[in-house]
Amino acid sequence: MAKKPLISIIIFPGSNCDRDLIVAIKKTLNVETNIIWHNEKIIPKSDIIFIPGGFSYGDYLRAGILATKSPAIKEVIRWSKKGVRVIGICNGFQILTECKLLPGTLTKNINPSFLCKDIYLKLNKNNKLIKNISKEKLKLPIAHSQGCFYCEEEQLKLLQDNNQIAFQYCDVNGNINKDNNPNGSLLNIAGVTNLKQNILGMMPHPERAIDLQGLSDGKFFFEVLKQL
Amino acid sequence: MKTKITENLIKSHNLSKDEYKLILKILKREPNLLELGIFSVMWSEHCSYKSTKKWLKQLPTKAEWVICGPGENAGIIDIGDNDAIVFKMESHNHPSFIEPYQGAATGVGGILRDIFTMGARPIANINSLRFGDPKNSKTKHLLNGVVSGIGDYGNCIGVPTVGGECFFHKSYNHNILVNAMTVGLVKKEKIFYSSAKGIGFPIIYVGGKTGRDGIHGATMASAEFDEKNKDKRPQVQVGDPFKEKLLLEACLELMSSDAIVAIQDMGAAGLTSSSFEMASKGNCGIELELDKVPQRETKMEPYEIMLSETQERMLMIINPNFKEKTAKVFKKWGLEFSEIGKITDTGIMKIYFKGELKATLPIKPLADAAPEYDRPRTKTLKKKEKTLKDFKTINLKQALIKIMSSPNQSSKEWVFNQYDRSVMGDTVADSQKSDSAIIRIHNTNKAVAITCDCNPLYCNSDPYRGALLAVTETWRNLCASGAMPMAITDNLNFGNPEKREIMFEIVESIKGISEACKKLKYPVVSGNVSLYNETEGKSIYPTPVIGGVGLIKNYKNFGRINLKKNKTIFLIGKTYGHMNQSVYEKEIMEVERGKPPKVDFKEEIKNGLFIRKLIEKNLLEGCHDISDGGLVVCLSEMVINSNIGMEIKVPKTSLSFEEWLFSEDQSRYVIVPKNNEEIEYLASIENISINKLGKAGGKKLIIKNCLEIAIKDLIDINNKWFYDYLS
Amino acid sequence: MKFRVYVSFKEGVLDPEAEAIKKTLDTCGFTEIRKLSRGKFFDIDIKDKCKNKEDIVKKISDEVLSNPIIENFKIEKL
Amino acid sequence: MKFRVYVSFKEGVLDPEAEAIKKTLDTCGFTEIRKLSRGKFFDIDIKDKCKNKEDIVKKISDEVLSNPIIENFKIEKL
Ligand SMILES: Nc1ncnc2c1ncn2[C@@H]1O[C@H](COP(=O)(O)OP(=O)(O)O)[C@@H](O)[C@H]1O
């Protein structure tokens, strides 16, 4: 992107990481975010559309489902088909799977209570969307109770074969194993893209880790967006 | 169908005979049932503070930086640059015992509303919890429910829950404590108050529809309701954090205009106390039309509408020029709202229902006549206690293991991992990383430090000193985080004030808080009182929980519970070996005896200011105050947090190893300087007691000639209890 | 032997979740719904050899599966 | 007209909450239970005047009330 990218963010009733995301984008990319209220019927052509974390509609019924009924989501679907990049974080990821823009689903954590902690993420350097992040691993916070990624076996195979698995939970040395799977996700999956790799969903929160002591890897995530 | 006001009815409304006589005098006639209900809640302990008002007045509440002290929905302090911090603590003890999940959740919801009612955006929650003996059959269920209730509510609304306390003791077997505190941020010129203004201005109700939630049980049992509507039993309050989030955003959006003249949340006693207090503060009258109150259930009576405690509701007085704007904002956020009345100049509250006048109450006389008691009190009858020194010695390593794996000293990871601590992106440190939680003031370099504390064993042994120590402990926590302590909120949890010994505890505690606050120039700006925490004559230990708030100039320089390899470890402050009421005596000797430790305020202030200065100048790698469990617990926590070991030598002293390691003398800190000479020099010129303890490094906590334990073992021991207990 | 236990809210208890679902359905065009309420069910298979099966299911429903303060339950033999 | 929609997990999908309940029951002595599974139900009242009531309920169940990747639903007329 030569000139400043146009970044839109959709806010639903109950979203609560919208401000954090807007601030993170401003701090890392020096861009003002274009705010879209959930019932707007038109989203202007954007370079990236973000769906923030939080509890859209209180996460009632199940996380993400009620938000998929908003008018703005129809626009997200339309733009995503045209190749516009769409990134959903946490609740945004849940919304993207619920409206089937991303494969699989996010179910209750294996230990069914809410879990907030800092985790490490291993990056898939063969995934188009994130491969230019200048780090092997990111340390980011997670905070969710429905983050266990699940899909059917054939689908999982496809995700692997097509490099759609963008992030996996790992330990401080980058090892992926059961002990550092915080929520029971298949293959420690923390983030996936669609087949075309223009839509990304992830459970961890890069926007909360911009400039705090010991927690600033989120900036690597945002900075790479400049290069898209 | 006029209900006769019988003696029983009066009694079931918790009104004494004298109080009823006063009602007759004020009204110059008999009240009807609705009016009786209103009197009963307005004069309840909860709303009128009738047992404690006399004493609360003695609390020091002023300082140049105090913008608003007790009396409003929350206290407010000035942190410079036009920013102000709004905070308060509130209890939801009884509802949480009945239904832990909803009770705790709605407790959080209630305190959040108190904060945003004043125009502030909530930026952090903390909580102080007391449960019964873990072996008690109900404890596990209560712990599970309360923690997930607190977590789910705060997580959903998107305010980080960054710290707190969780303490077990059998005195809470039948009365748990759930005290929640919220801290908010507001621009000084955008503070909203509850005092009504504007004759003729409309009163707007917004938020959840009114149901029969939480209507006083005893009152509902009264004759008329019992026979006619068997299914109209009182209901538990259920929290709706999603609605609260909408309410929060809508209120803050509307507050950015000049629409709102006055605003008040509907908390305890719902519409009654909110409307009454607004009118009373503004010296005006009020007219309500109850048909216009949005209702969730059918056939609700005026009595029920006025006394309902449905959550997530607000009352506001609107400048009529902004009616449209107001409607627009509430519609945007999908909130139910309704104009339910207006402000008048009559000084009278008039309540209409279906066109009929149902209640007429003079506001000022009712408020002014609210009872205020000086209840009799006597010193608790306990055996004369003096300091006892004959403690049992056992293997020191075994003692440490037992203490670090005890429910009260165990890592609370199981608890705080259920709380979203990082939302809002300004959590510099939760209370695991520093002695208080540290929240950056958005878009600035400043931060607030927040902590809460109370040691019930200290308070039970000596309510005066115990309360005083709770205040100093929060002050020390703030200093150890590098913050300038500014003000406190308090939550006074006690048994039945009509008992002389309990009243004695209450008064002594308030005196203890006052004394500490005066000495530390650390005023009380808000608080809450929760009485009658007793079952079958057994009262809880006196538990005056203190919530402290301080200011950090530069969020990058804060005190970390941390070690650094090869750096020297120092002890600040004097060790006298006070063991009574300590964790050691409780856990190892299984006794609670003697007096809690003393505080020398000169020493306390000197050490606290010294520590803060070191942190502000970024001269420390790590810092931790010494509290429950003494020096060795403090050192263990530093080892666990940093995953770095240490080797310590006990200095030559007349104290035994036990006293040296486990005593709970006050005003002490452990620090890890970047540069030893500099710190030693600064300490010498300020006449600070400083002792070299040893060095950080290695994979073990080694205290020469006393004990040795691998970090890994220490971590396992410390983590084990909660997971074993709950799985 | 199999039982199904239905757990639902008592009359008058606020159910924010049902309210939010109903509202969403309204706004996305399912305006035909007059009322929506919500509950949970549990299918329990009890070992054949054990006596008083029904009492056991009742006890479990009361003590574990439902929250008697806000919920009712009903047991059905399958 | 009233309908009840049952939503339950597909065969083979892990339900950690049901597992947790089963475990709790085991530890508090209810060892007679062979199996416990869990589901949700929704009671939906559709306005009388509206046509294709069942289709509407089906649509809502499929699009909103259940998650087709892990859940099945069944509709019952009440
Ligand atoms: N123990 C206390 N110390 C200081 N202030 C107190 C104390 N208890 C209550 N207050 C003050 O009295 C007022 C009324 O408190 P409360 O009834 O809890 O308010 P609300 O109805 O808004 O929750 C508040 O301003 C509160 O800060």
Ligand SMILES: [Mg+2]
């Ligand atoms: Mg209030």
